[in-house]
Amino acid sequence: MILLIDSGNSRIKIGWSLNKNGCIHREPHVKIFDNLNIRSLGQWLSCLPKKPNHALGVNVAGKHRENVIENELNNINCKIEWIVAQTRTSILINEYKNPNQLGADRWAAMLGIVEKQKKIHPPLIVASFGTTTTIDIISPNNIFIGGIILPGSFMMRQSLTNGTANLPMSSGESIDLPLDTINSINSGVSSAQSGALARQCIITFKKYNEFPIIYVTGGLWLELEKETRQLINEIAFKSRSEKKTEIIYENRPVLDGLAIISRNYN
Ligand SMILES: Nc1ncnc2c1ncn2[C@@H]1O[C@H](COP(=O)(O)OP(=O)(O)OP(=O)(O)O)[C@@H](O)[C@H]1O
Ligand SMILES: CC(C)(CO)[C@@H](O)C(=O)NCCC(=O)O
Structure with a gap:
């Protein structure tokens, strides 16, 4: 399972993608955290039935927010990679x-x-x-x-x-x-x-x-x-x-x- 994290200026939206028969797809469920209540992210992560192996995220809410999310993920041994905009990919x-x-x-x-x-x-x-x-x-x-x-x-x-x-x-x-x-x-x-x-x-x-x-x-x-x-x-x-x-x-x-x-x- 790979966690997908959209850290916006008001809320953090978390989805996940799964590998089903060699095909990666995003599950429709999304968990949303208010930026003012970031601690509940840690509680939610610690209760996950299946631990994610990796996380990918975008964060537009500043370095401090990035550090807080990284610390929470560290507690469950999950590494995150923050994505930045590229010059090009194969589709854009x-x-x-x-x-x-x-x-x-x-x-x-x-x-x-x-x-x-x-x-x-x-x-x-x-x-x-x-x-x-x-x-x-x-x-x-x-x-x-x-x-x-x-x-x-x-x-x-x-x-x-x-x-x-x-x-x-x-x-x-x-x-x-x-x-x-x-x-x-x-x-x-x-x-x-x-x-x-x-x-x-x-x-x-x-x-x-x-x-x-x-x-x-x-x-x-x-x-x-x-x-x-x-x-x-x-x-x-x-x-x-x-x-x-x-x-x-x-x-x-x-x-x-x-x-x-x-x-x-x-
Ligand atoms: N269900 C809702 N009803 C009313 N206002 C909402 C609702 N959900 C979000 N908002 C308002 O929408 C804005 C945030 O929207 P959204 O969650 O799409 O963006 P975000 O988390 O701030 O991410 P980004 O920084 O990418 O805009 C805030 O101003 C919030 O008050
Ligand atoms: C414009 C926002 C705040 C929208 O979430 C975000 O994409 C951002 O911080 N962008 C950086 C500046 C830019 O896109 O040119």
Whole structure:
């Protein structure tokens, strides 16, 4: 068993891959730990019925977090290898100016998505709505050509509350014409998030003359889904895209990417 660890800025997600008849695949179960409650990771590890031989991880939550996870794994004699973004693998090329600077979670998620594609596919967008929002574009010949980073919707709401006297913390979906503070904030945050995705779709469409398949993930997608689907359908219609727009939710693309890398460890 190989543990797969996605250490994000809010939560740690742990999956595992198993070798079944010579074929490595990721089990669907995922264990999630809040970053504020990292000690329970040690308890969980010590109670595992089967000890992992190895762990593979991505960590974007700083060196201290890396050390804490390593110590917990050491207690059960499990070594971890932290994955960083590469210049290229057999399925994906990374055009970041400094390839290692690209977040390892973004890299792993893109690997997870590219692996699922048929040989010929449209351009792809991988959008993650978590602590931050990242929206990455992959060309039809599997080159990561660029991406954007913005605060996640929770962080946007927090910044409005923390940076002003009058704006409360809010939650909820957007409406078209808000006439009160809460709805104005909800709609502002939601339009920033869906608007960012729409911008990247337009850029992709202009470059390839083909509408991308959009893969979405992250804890905050649910509250953005309605507005985002509407907006993307509108711009696809205006772009006269021949195909129906596809927005596909992926539960754990980062862990899928790590599972692919884990095939080299058996
Ligand atoms: N079930 C949920 N309901 C409401 N908010 C959630 C839920 N799950 C996660 N969130 C919010 O989503 C954000 C984190 O999302 P997610 O778990 O996808 O990312 P993460 O662990 O921070 O990883 P990353 O750093 O990669 O974004 C936080 O702002 C958190 O408050
Ligand atoms: C953008 C985040 C925070 C998303 O989790 C992470 O991928 C990260 O810390 N990236 C490093 C900077 C970059 O990707 O360019």
